[in-house]
Amino acid sequence: MAMIWPTAGSRFFSRMKAVCALITKRRFFSVVLVGVMALALRAAILPIEPIPQPFMTDEFSYLLMADTFSHGRLTNPTHAMWTHFETFHVNQNPTYCSMYYPIQGAFLALGKVLFGNAFWGVWLSCGLMCACFCWALQGWMPASWAFLGGCLAVVRLASFSYWANSYWGGSAAAIGGALLLGAIPRIARRPCIRYAVILGVGLAILGNSRPYEACFMPLRQWRHLLSLSCEPNHPGHY
Numbered sequence: 001m002a003m004i005w006p007t008a009g010s011r012f013f014s015r016m017k018a019v020c021a022l023i024t025k026r027r028f029f030s031v032v033l034v035g036v037m038a039l040a041l042r043a044a045i046l047p048i049e050p051i052p053q054p055f056m057t058d059e060f061s062y063l064l065m066a067d068t069f070s071h072g073r074l075t076n077p078t079h080a081m082w083t084h085f086e087t088f089h090v091n092q093n094p095t096y097c098s099m100y101y102p103i104q105g106a107f108l109a110l111g112k113v114l115f116g117n118a119f120w121g122v123w124l125s126c127g128l129m130c131a132c133f134c135w136a137l138q139g140w141m142p143a144s145w146a147f148l149g150g151c152l153a154v155v156r157l158a159s160f161s162y163w164a165n166s167y168w169g170g171s172a173a174a175i176g177g178a179l180l181l182g183a184i185p186r187i188a189r190r191p192c193i194r195y196a197v198i199l200g201v202g203l204a205i206l207g208n209s210r211p212y213e214a215c216f217m218p219l220r221q222w223r224h225l226l227s228l229s230c231e232p233n234h235p236g237h238y
Contacts, residue, residue: 024143031138034150035131038158042123045159051119052165058100059167061089063118065098065105070112103172103209118167125171126158132175136182173213176205 001008024030054060068076075097079085082092089099098105104125111121134150141149157163163170179202186195206214 020144020147024147027138027143030143030147030150031131031135034134034147034154035127037151038130038154039123039127041154041159042126042164049160049165051117052167054167056166056168057088060087061098061100062105062108062167062169064090065100065102066108066112066118066121068097069102069105069109101208101211103176103205104167104169107169107172108167122164122167122169122171125169125175126164129163129171129174129178130154130158132178132182136178139182139185173206173209176202176207176209177213178202180206 023033054063068074075095078093078096082096086092091097091099107121107125108118109121111124112118114120130150130153133153134146137146137149140146157171163174179198181202183195183199183202187199203214
């Protein structure tokens with residue numbers, strides 16, 4: 001079709017390009033828009049991709065954590081007959097709780113408290129993840145490309161992927177990674193407390209969701225940041 005009719009849709013795409021150029025001039029608005037699109041897309045496909053039912057042992061473990069948090073507890077007392085209720089990915093001693101790290105369970109608990117179902121915690125985390133992706137990419141590339149990257153994340157991850165349709169997710173850890181990787185280039189260019197706090201929040205999220213990746217994933221980025229900050233003429237020098 002491109003060979004036979006190369007100008008097909010050129011007027012439409014030109015208009016879309018102009019609209020996107022206006023959007024990306026406002027960086028914060030771009031980030032918010034990507035997050036809203038992710039939430040809207042997942043809500044729109046509910047008739048064909050309804051709220052999922054858990055079926056993996058990992059999901060039941062995360063849902064146990066969400067139920068514990070939503071009742072205002074960090075853990076539960078061990079049942080008197082716990083040996084008859086042992087199951088995968090759940091600790092029975094010294095207390096009855098999920099074996100996993102707490103961030104994913106905290107998002108599920110948030111959805112349960114606010115909307116009555118843990119799925120809405122998954123929904124919120126996917127929207128926040130896509131927004132964080134857009135923000136992180138803005139630190140490494142032009143705003144228009146960052147917006148496109150956020151839109152690709154919306155289409156790929158916030159709709160039919162298992163991150164958006166299960167309770168063991170991945171969005172929570174991705175939020176931490178995006179905050180970390182988005183803060184590093186900003187600190188290199190202009191060190192300030194705000195970006196240091198964001199970097200710390202990203203590390204805290206990773207440490208409470210994927211601690212292994214939190215230790216080893218950013219090592220190359222730390223090296224890059226230090227090399228930039230040591231250059232006398234670089235804006236990140238301090």
